[in-house]
Amino acid sequence: MLQQSDLTLIKPYLYQGNVVNIEVTNTKKGREIVLEYQDGKKLCGNLDIEPFTMRELKRLSSIVSHFARGKYGSNQWRGNCSGLLIKDLLEYYQPKTFGDLAVGSGTSFEVARDLGYTAENSVFSDLNPKYGGVDISVPNLDFPLMDFIFFHPPYFVFPGSSMPVYSGIHNGGMWGDDIHPNDGSRITNPVTFKKWFDTCNANLYNLLHNGGRLAILMGDSRYKGKYYSMFKNMDIYGEIEQVIIKRQHNCLTDSVQYSGKFIPIEHEYLVIIKKNSPFVIPITAVNFCERDIRTSQKVTWATVIAMLLEYHGGKLEQKSLIDMMRRHPKGKGNNHLDAKLRQELQVHPKMFFRQNDFICLSTT
């Protein structure tokens, strides 16, 4: 908690720029304070240590939070990201060569120029013809190999949702007359989107030097009760070196009341993948599939019985339940289903119980 007397201590620092955020944290060593300025610079100090001084905070950790957006990129560009994060990454990893092939409003380009990267050691493009019209979801990309690639793809857009879309100005997009079929923001089928995202990631990974890194900034989407997690659903080409959770600063007034409908999404993931071998690519693959309890041999009898009871309002006459068990592929040729049911009732007394001729699902 900030006290009246603390204001005297921090006063000189308040005049050093436009302060957009002040955070005070109680730690074992005392109250630590962080001031964040409009340009993204952060100063930190300890209010309980004399003499009070503040120093620049230059630290990447697995949670990042920037109140300020800094001077980079355009906030008119829907789905733009903070250049301050890209700056932190480049200053931390210090790659010799850098690229962003889905550059959007040019945020990473501006950061790179600010840090001294030139056309000799950095590459920028986008599907947007203004930035070359290069489609990174197709093979045979022609770029020099790079040490560090930043990729901020479009997020998955549920049909009907108001998430940012890019191609097709006449249809709510940001560039081009027509919708481009390989613009990720226009792919509304989750399976097709996953394939698109995996292909882009694989193509970008192939453009890394051995020892190079691909940093992917991605987020989750929700619409009408459906949730899509890009990070959970993606395949990983290469080795994950770091996962950073980036805090999004939405309006606090959006979350002061529990609407009861959903928990607002206030995070994005920055996943840093490293290429550790020129030849061997470790791949973690994710598959979408479904298991139907009515037809699967892999589920247990307890699961089948519980779901049958649930579907029928929590209660079934024993005879009907055994008939249904007989029609299940697991029951084929089994002449001892009465005994099986008795056994399941014995083994799962917390799940079901018998009430006269009925088998019931426990409610608590």
Ligand SMILES: C[S@@+](CC[C@H](N)C(=O)[O-])C[C@H]1O[C@@H](n2cnc3c(N)ncnc32)[C@H](O)[C@@H]1O
């Ligand atoms: C989230 S935006 C990037 C925003 C950027 N980081 C910024 O701060 O402005 C995603 C970009 O991906 C581009 N894009 C979509 N599909 C693409 C594809 N297949 N190949 C290359 N770029 C693509 C879009 O045109 C859009 O500019």
